[in-house]
Amino acid sequence: EAQVTQNPRYLITVTGKKLTVTCSQNMNHEYMSWYRQDPGLGLRQIYYSMNVEVTDKGDVPEGYKVSRKEKRNFPLILESPSPNQTSLYFCASSVREWSTDTQYFGPGTRLTVL
Amino acid sequence: GENVEQHPSTLSVQEGDSAVIKCTYSDSASNYFPWYKQELGKRPQLIIDIRSNVGEKKDQRIAVTLNKTAKHFSLHITETQPEDSAVYFCAASRGGSYIPTFGRGTSLIVHP
Numbered sequence: 771e772a773q774v775t776q777n778p779r780y781l782i783t784v785t786g787k788k789l790t791v792t793c794s795q796n797m798n799h800e801y802m803s804w805y806r807q808d809p810g811l812g813l814r815q816i817y818y819s820m821n822v823e824v825t826d827k828g829d830v831p832e833g834y835k836v837s838r839k840e841k842r843n844f845p846l847i848l849e850s851p852s853p854n855q856t857s858l859y860f861c862a863s864s865v866r867e868w869s870t871d872t873q874y875f876g877p878g879t880r881l882t883v884l
Numbered sequence: 885g886e887n888v889e890q891h892p893s894t895l896s897v898q899e900g901d902s903a904v905i906k907c908t909y910s911d912s913a914s915n916y917f918p919w920y921k922q923e924l925g926k927r928p929q930l931i932i933d934i935r936s937n938v939g940e941k942k943d944q945r946i947a948v949t950l951n952k953t954a955k956h957f958s959l960h961i962t963e964t965q966p967e968d969s970a971v972y973f974c975a976a977s978r979g980g981s982y983i984p985t986f987g988r989g990t991s992l993i994v995h996p
Contacts, residue, residue: 801983803983805986810893810988811988812890812973812987812988812989813928813973814986815985815986818983828983860927860928864983871916871918871983871984872930872933873918873920873928873930873975873984875927875928875929877927878927
């Protein structure tokens with residue numbers, strides 16, 4: 771089954787404790803990205819990757835890191851989480867086709883930073 | 885970069901009525917305009933999309949229109965049903981090479 775998976779689905783942590791949210795897709799998509807969703811602000815892009823070892827900042831990259839060592843995986847790293855990073859996070863992947871950027875979203879990770 | 889404005893933020897209708905959600909974009913090079921539906925507690929999922937070489941597209945009760953000159957596109961839902969209740973996001977991108985920019989979302993509530 772074609773899918774994007776994220777782990778963990780729920781996480782409560784404390785300020786300053788490094789964490790990683792994993793994302794994996796089995797559709798051989800070139801593009802992967804991370805979004806955060808906050809009430810009234812919609813989906814804001816954190817980082818994206820066009821291929822292995824190619825990553826770039828989105829609209830709200832501060833406080834986050836990513837890596838793309840394999841095509842299928844795109845982990846999101848919070849080196850020193852803060853309460854303003856409490857949010858719902860979605861990983862997404864898409865295929866590079868003519869005039870299409872359909873995003874396939876993972877199930878989401880709800881993060882709370884105390 | 886691209887900027888996408890979406891209105892209204894909340895839309896409440898009676899079952900059977902039509903609903904219209906409107907978006908405007910700023911980048912004239914954008915050529916791909918998808919719409920995503922996010923049910924409560926679920927992930928966003930694509931429901932319909934339109935490319936810049938097409939002015940309108942329909943899929944059963946939903947349709948999307950695009951006005952490239954005015955840089956706006958709209959989602960139309962006819963004969964709304966309670967299961968249409970969700971948050972709807974529009975997006976714009978230069979398809980095939982770029983990552984989309986999303987609107988802030990519209991919460992559609994369909995009252996039985």
